[in-house]
Amino acid sequence: MTPSIKRLLVLQQAHLRLAQLHRQLMAMPAERERLQKGAQEAQAAEDDARARLRQAEADLRRLEMDTETLRQRKRDFQTKTAIIRNNDEYRAALDQIAQCDRGLDDLENRQLATMERLDQLRQELERQTQLTQEAQRGAQAAIDQLAAQEADLAERIAAQKARLPELKQGIDPDFLREYLRLRTSPATPQTRPVLVPIVGEACGACHLNVTAQLCANARAGRSIVCCPSCHLMLYWDGD
Numbered sequence: 001m002t003p004s005i006k007r008l009l010v011l012q013q014a015h016l017r018l019a020q021l022h023r024q025l026m027a028m029p030a031e032r033e034r035l036q037k038g039a040q041e042a043q044a045a046e047d048d049a050r051a052r053l054r055q056a057e058a059d060l061r062r063l064e065m066d067t068e069t070l071r072q073r074k075r076d077f078q079t080k081t082a083i084i085r086n087n088d089e090y091r092a093a094l095d096q097i098a099q100c101d102r103g104l105d106d107l108e109n110r111q112l113a114t115m116e117r118l119d120q121l122r123q124e125l126e127r128q129t130q131l132t133q134e135a136q137r138g139a140q141a142a143i144d145q146l147a148a149q150e151a152d153l154a155e156r157i158a159a160q161k162a163r164l165p166e167l168k169q170g171i172d173p174d175f176l177r178e179y180l181r182l183r184t185s186p187a188t189p190q191t192r193p194v195l196v197p198i199v200g201e202a203c204g205a206c207h208l209n210v211t212a213q214l215c216a217n218a219r220a221g222r223s224i225v226c227c228p229s230c231h232l233m234l235y236w237d238g239d
């Protein structure tokens, strides 16, 4: 392996490391969003539980009002019975009172059921509020950690970039130009090597065989050798 190829491999290693760091950095906003979403979902569930409780409280108030109205109605009929002289009217009033009693029984049952439901809903809200607090605390801690990682990554990326000019020194300009062309080509994933070894008698990337002539050229290291199939740069990984 020529010194030029050796240096090019070091440069490639730096580029790949840089791409990896970039990829980690790019994944951070989505991760932050995911964490925030988890906390928001817990908050939404809590809001939901609170709304159900408020609704049940309103139901109970309405039942209490209905009960009060019906009680008043019953009292009115009871007052009436005291002054009615006609038998039919008297019976009708008694029927009305009996109807009020049935209505009051029904309202009482519904009030009891609603109160039971209120107890459950209060417990549910309490549980959900606790879950929200835990989720928010957890998310905040993870987001803080993420911010620290982000800052650290940005620092490492800057340091890695600063090394690049120095790493380019001592590389054959033609080799460097071809390497950089492949490296910056939109067709090449940033995290994949573009300078690949010949393994056996095949390209280290696409694994298709290369000719003996290309192997010999790569071994001599005087000219740029590219894989005829995937067009990546080949080097001889040996003496």
Ligand SMILES: [Zn+2]
Binding pocket: 203, 204, 205, 206, 207, 208, 227, 228, 229, 230, 231, 232
């Ligand atoms: Zn290939």
